[in-house]
Amino acid sequence: MASKPELDHKDWQLLEALQRDARQGYAELGRAVRLSAPAVAERVKRLEEAGVISGYRAVVVPKRLGYSIDAMIRLRCDGGICARIGQHVADIHEVLDCRRLAGEDSALLHVVAMSVAHLETVLDRLLKIHPSVSTTTLVVLQTPHADRPITRAMWDAACALSHD
Amino acid sequence: MASKPELDHKDWQLLEALQRDARQGYAELGRAVRLSAPAVAERVKRLEEAGVISGYRAVVVPKRLGYSIDAMIRLRCDGGICARIGQHVADIHEVLDCRRLAGEDSALLHVVAMSVAHLETVLDRLLKIHPSVSTTTLVVLQTPHADRPITRAMWDAACALSHD
DNA sequence: TCTGAAAGCCTTTCTAT
DNA sequence: ATAGAAAGGCTTTCAGA
Numbered sequence: 001m002a003s004k005p006e007l008d009h010k011d012w013q014l015l016e017a018l019q020r021d022a023r024q025g026y027a028e029l030g031r032a033v034r035l036s037a038p039a040v041a042e043r044v045k046r047l048e049e050a051g052v053i054s055g056y057r058a059v060v061v062p063k064r065l066g067y068s069i070d071a072m073i074r075l076r077c078d079g080g081i082c083a084r085i086g087q088h089v090a091d092i093h094e095v096l097d098c099r100r101l102a103g104e105d106s107a108l109l110h111v112v113a114m115s116v117a118h119l120e121t122v123l124d125r126l127l128k129i130h131p132s133v134s135t136t137t138l139v140v141l142q143t144p145h146a147d148r149p150i151t152r153a154m155w156d157a158a159c160a161l162s163h164d
Numbered sequence: 165m166a167s168k169p170e171l172d173h174k175d176w177q178l179l180e181a182l183q184r185d186a187r188q189g190y191a192e193l194g195r196a197v198r199l200s201a202p203a204v205a206e207r208v209k210r211l212e213e214a215g216v217i218s219g220y221r222a223v224v225v226p227k228r229l230g231y232s233i234d235a236m237i238r239l240r241c242d243g244g245i246c247a248r249i250g251q252h253v254a255d256i257h258e259v260l261d262c263r264r265l266a267g268e269d270s271a272l273l274h275v276v277a278m279s280v281a282h283l284e285t286v287l288d289r290l291l292k293i294h295p296s297v298s299t300t301t302l303v304v305l306q307t308p309h310a311d312r313p314i315t316r317a318m319w320d321a322a323c324a325l326s327h328d
Numbered sequence: 329t330c331t332g333a334a335a336g337c338c339t340t341t342c343t344a345t
Numbered sequence: 346a347t348a349g350a351a352a353g354g355c356t357t358t359c360a361g362a
Contacts, residue, residue: 018221027356035331038330054224057313058186058219059218062314064216089308096314100304103301114322114323117326118325136268139265140263141264158282159278202348
């Protein structure tokens with residue numbers, strides 16, 4: 001899971017281009033990296049098969065669909081509950097992200113809601129998971145950076161620090 | 165920013181399909197939603213122009229590039245610093261997400277690192293922003309859900325609750 | 329692993345409804 | 346807002362290196 005596949009300069013260019021716009025075609029990508037379309041298609045397929053690229057997603061803006069509230073919810077709960085937190089929130093669709101943590105909090109959720117009343121129903125559902133569950137809700141005021149791309153510059157700098 | 169554009173069933177089908185795989189072509193989408201390719205292209209363009217779709221991204225897996233550590237960092241700091249937290253972390257590329265919060269914490273960052281030593285250098289850079297900055301680091305053990313799609317089922321249920 | 333060629337399909341634009 | 350038609354471009358496969 002944590003291997004470092006050998007990515008050359010063109011692989012990085014393709015990765016960066018596809019993070020910028022996943023709908024670019026192979027011909028267009030090929031022009032950008034100076035490779036033929038079939039060569040690009042092969043490289044991209046290899047990146048997918050290596051698990052470096054896990055998919056391609058349209059980015060949907062919840063605010064534009066009426067979700068005016070964006071919140072992060074810190075959860076504390078018993079070990080057994082937290083170990084299965086993903087299953088417990090699986091059918092609460094307002095939970096967009098769910099991470100289990102080591103540290104002060106047991107888990108962290110990213111939640112969207114259409115109103116304060118709606119947020120309240122989500123919190124109620126979370127508290128109903130188990131009596132040991134308690135929550136701290138943090139409302140997002142702004143998101144200066146979301147899902148920034150992983151770039152070659154970033155990777156090179158990190159490798160220099162980790163020297164291996 | 166928080167309007168609810170009228171999305172019909174086919175718009176939702178397109179949104180869901182593009183969240184599943186952003187590289188599908190218009191012809192393929194058209195077959196799925198029973199619409200001609202030009203009609204699909206127009207609808208997708210409208211969703212983009214309405215800001216419902218803000219872009220298309222390849223999902224890159226940091227672990228597969230050597231980033232073995234995934235952490236959430238809670239920040240506390242003076243108001244003036246936090247108001248500009250996005251700028252302050254802009255050139256710390258290990259920060260993939262940055263949100264300013266209302267509540268116990270002033271901001272929350274999603275950070276990746278290649279090693280504990282690397283994570284330490286990131287923390288040091290964060291603390292160097294200003295003397296008022298303090299951090300709480302939470303290491304991610306697992307991510308049962310990441311960026312779940314926004315679906316019509318979810319939206320319908322939410323609208324029923326918010327009845328408007 | 330790449331290029332180049334070829335077939336078939338797709339995107340895009342335009343027209344008309 | 347959609348379908349249909351047409352031109353050009355694109356994807357995909359295959360051969361050859």
